[in-house]
Amino acid sequence: MNLRxxxxxxxxxxxxxxxxxxxNEAKDVGFGTVDQARITTAISELARNIYLYAGKGKIxxxxxxxxxxxxxLVIASDKGPGIADVxxxxxxGYTTSGGLGAGLPGVKRxxxxxxxxxxxxxxTTISASKLLR
Amino acid sequence: xxxxxxxxxREILEQYTQxxxxxxxxxxxxxxxxxxxxxxxxxxxxxxxxxSLEELMPELPNxxxxxxxxxxxxxxxxxxxxxxxxxxxxKQENFRMEMELASNVQQTLxxxxxxxxxxxxxxxxxxxxxxxxxxxxxxxxxxxxxGIAVADVIGKGIPAALCMSMIKYGMDSLNGAETEPIxxxxxxxxxxxKSVSDSMFISMFYGTYDTSTSVFTYAxxxxxxxxxYCAKSNSFSELQAKGLLLGVIPNVKYEQHSISxxxxxxxxxxxxxxTECRSKEGFIDQKTVMDIxxxxxxxxxxxxxxxxxxxxxxxxxFEQRDDFTLVIFKKK
Numbered sequence: 529m530n531l532r533x534x535x536x537x538x539x540x541x542x543x544x545x546x547x548x549x550x551x552n553e554a555k556d557v558g559f560g561t562v563d564q565a566r567i568t569t570a571i572s573e574l575a576r577n578i579y580l581y582a583g584k585g586k587i588x589x590x591x592x593x594x595x596x597x598x599x600x601l602v603i604a605s606d607k608g609p610g611i612a613d614v615x616x617x618x619x620x621g622y623t624t625s626g627g628l629g630a631g632l633p634g635v636k637r638x639x640x641x642x643x644x645x646x647x648x649x650x651x652t653t654i655s656a657s658k659l660l661r
Numbered sequence: 662x663x664x665x666x667x668x669x670x671r672e673i674l675e676q677y678t679q680x681x682x683x684x685x686x687x688x689x690x691x692x693x694x695x696x697x698x699x700x701x702x703x704x705x706x707x708x709x710x711x712x713s714l715e716e717l718m719p720e721l722p723n724x725x726x727x728x729x730x731x732x733x734x735x736x737x738x739x740x741x742x743x744x745x746x747x748x749x750x751x752k753q754e755n756f757r758m759e760m761e762l763a764s765n766v767q768q769t770l771x772x773x774x775x776x777x778x779x780x781x782x783x784x785x786x787x788x789x790x791x792x793x794x795x796x797x798x799x800x801x802x803x804x805x806x807x808g809i810a811v812a813d814v815i816g817k818g819i820p821a822a823l824c825m826s827m828i829k830y831g832m833d834s835l836n837g838a839e840t841e842p843i844x845x846x847x848x849x850x851x852x853x854x855k856s857v858s859d860s861m862f863i864s865m866f867y868g869t870y871d872t873s874t875s876v877f878t879y880a881x882x883x884x885x886x887x888x889x890y891c892a893k894s895n896s897f898s899e900l901q902a903k904g905l906l907l908g909v910i911p912n913v914k915y916e917q918h919s920i921s922x923x924x925x926x927x928x929x930x931x932x933x934x935x936t937e938c939r940s941k942e943g944f945i946d947q948k949t950v951m952d953i954x955x956x957x958x959x960x961x962x963x964x965x966x967x968x969x970x971x972x973x974x975x976x977x978x979f980e981q982r983d984d985f986t987l988v989i990f991k992k993k
Contacts, residue, residue: 637744
């Protein structure tokens, strides 16, 4: 079993590859259809952010365990411009989202745990995980 | 996924696929109310539907099952949009409560007491269009003199209200009722000019009435001219006084005029919320406003302002567009 794998995000088609990887791993962990769809939507959103705002980056998928729960960790990293105002991008209704429920607040909702590290001019790393309950 | 919902839904679905009665559908609708209350998202509902169908009609072809997976994928964003919508509604509720608090703070801050004078009957009404009032009324008085300031910030809501607080502190710095109107406007103009952005305009009227001489002295900074009613000739005239709006330039020469009040004469001071009332047919003209005031000229000043407000409210079909302030000084 491949416990750790990643997809480089350079073109829009890589978003689909990242989704595919995420779905395979989610299935492998044992997530149901709804959670699979949630995880892939979160991956889509993260990969799309890389493609649109950083140009290129990487989506890494790891199977994790927490106690006796299994789960999935998605790490999106890029060396793009970084995010100047994290609080603002985490706000509902900000920019791209605007009532469509997407954006980073959407990712946070779809997953259980969400962390964001960003340095201006150096890049952004977002980790989001979901456990199988 | 809550097993209880799955069980209930399966039952409703089974009944409906067998009988197709309106009663079954009604049950389905009631069921959705529970789902919403428990925050069950649309994609989960489809998943419940799919799982129930799997138990009831396992023989369905594979492509039907696949189609549900696509539908679940499609509905994920509806679920997200719904959750976002719910948080935004909660946020809005918080804003509303904060506004209400702010409005209470403002009311306390800008409270002014209508003075009781021996030979002068005073009436005052000030009603904001939104939560916060952009109109300002302030009385200053001693035993013989009463000063009245009426100001209006061009604009409504919070920015206007914040501006008003500044005028209040300017007024508090003055030395009582006898300060001449042009001095008052000059002081306030300097304060406003220093502290307010160029896009904010405030008009202000200031008048003092001396009960010992029955003389009303006034000056205006681009404010709506008050109406003077002369009881002897039963006629209205405007009290004109030239002067630039507050805060435009630091040194403004304001004009000051005086008028003598006879028995039952009165002065009506107002903001443009009164003169720019609109009915379906367009602006309500000054003549109409004068007629309304004249029709109640025998009543007390307070009854007069309240009547005018209600009458104009009625003409506008109860849709108040601007902050509304009306003050009447009537010689007893």
